[in-house]
Amino acid sequence: MRGISKELCLTSTSARRNTSGFTQHLFPFRTKKWLGLVSNDKKLGSPSTTFARKSGAGFTFVEVMTVIGIMTVLVAASVPSYFTLRSNIFLSDEVQHAGETLRTAQSRSITSQGGFRHGVHFDSSVVPNTYGLFYIDDAGTSVYSSPSPLNHDLRFLSPTPADIVFAHLSGMTTAATVVVGYPSGDQKTIQIDANGKIILP
Structure with a gap:
């Protein structure tokens, strides 16, 4: 009994000397767990060791710019071809x-x-x-009946003007x-022979 009383007295004395840490001094592990204190102890673990680091996924800036550059070149190369094809379609339709x-x-x-x-x-004197x-x-x-206009900047390059009867x-x-075409571009010729045969290009 004397030994136990002596130990209690020492504990009480130690607690009085550090009243702010009395509970933590008596129950260090439980206090940390109950209060949710973050511990650097290896047993409790840390965010850097508890969770696996996610690897990044996606394209880099250089890759994105490379793709954009390739697409720009392809579009720039296809635009003239598109307009040429479009003009040829208009010309063929008119012919x-x-x-x-x-x-x-x-x-x-x-x-x-x-x-x-x-x-x-055929009248090339009007626009x-x-x-x-x-x-x-x-x-x-x-x-004369109501005439049809040539569309899309096309012209009758010959005859100018002329009547075919x-x-x-x-x-x-x-x-x-009869030559139909663009003043500085593609042209197509309709031929009519003396027998009345009409030849389209």
Whole structure:
């Protein structure tokens, strides 16, 4: 009993000397656990050792800039080709339509529609250039229908201007050429021979 009393007295004396750490002094492990204190003790572990460090995933700045550079070059190279293809499509469409107009005039002359000769009038003196059907009446007067304009900056480079007229029944005409195209670009030629054969490019 004397030994126990002596030990209690020593503990109490030590606690009085450090009252601020009395509880921690008596229960060091439990106090840390209950209060949630962060410990650098290896047994408790630290954030750097408890959690695995995630490895980064994605592209670097250099890789992204390289891809952007390649895409820019490809787009820049494809733009001229796109506009060239687009212009050729417009030109081909207009040539086909002009050829159909010539065949319509020829067909009307062969069937002697209205008893008149029929033809196509090409006019490059107006902007945009135009072309359209017409017929020549008994008095020799040309009667024109509403013309169709050339689109997309296309021009009739020849004839300028000219009328292509087909004969009654035979559909024959004077040999001629019609050149359609861009003033400083691609061109296509429609050929009409003396027998009335219409040749498209």
